[in-house]
Amino acid sequence: MKDNQKEIFPIVNERGEVIGKATRGECHSGSHLLHPVVHLHVLNSRSELYLQKRPEWKDIQPGKWDTAVGGHIDYGETPETALVREVSEELGITEFTPECVGMYVFESQRESELVYVHRTIYDGPIHPSAEELDGGRFWSAEEIQEAIGKGLLTPNFESEYKRFIDFLKI
Secondary structure (H helix, E strand, C coil), X not given: CXXXXXXXXXXXXXXXXXXXXXXXXXXXXXXXXXXXXXXXXXXXXXXXXXXEECCCCCCCCCCCEEECEEEECCCCCCXXXXXXHHHHHHHCCCCCCCEEEEEEEEEXXXXXXXXXXXXXXXXXXXXXXXXXXXXEEEECHHHHHHHCCCCCECHHHHHHHHHCHHHCCC
16 A cells, blocks of 8 residues: 555645645655645543554554644544544544644654644544555554653654643543
């Protein structure tokens, strides 16, 4: 499997206003065209955080552990609609109550993303997509702290975890 490099993403300003569009390939080429994504942190009632394992075929951070749900907002889609779609696609969860945690710009060598961050408390069944993920599991805060800086977690997750740590607890 491979990411569709011709998929169309909205280009936005730092307030999330759409100012254009570009392909996934253009957005991930080092152009730093700011494009929006949604993240959902899934906590269970034991204050453990669910992380997904990125498959080796991904074009960004293959094989690393990442936010429970992370996905691009399609051109013409709202962040709320994208969040519901991505959560269903990636984890098979259709009934959840998202809480907005914040929004920030993440930059790497390859891209710039406007990240809409959410969390939910969820103890129901999780069915990670076999097509999109290499599985996932709940991690304790201690396990996450131990893994930070060791190349197991995506830099984006590490940065976001540190930024929003107070919101990633029950």
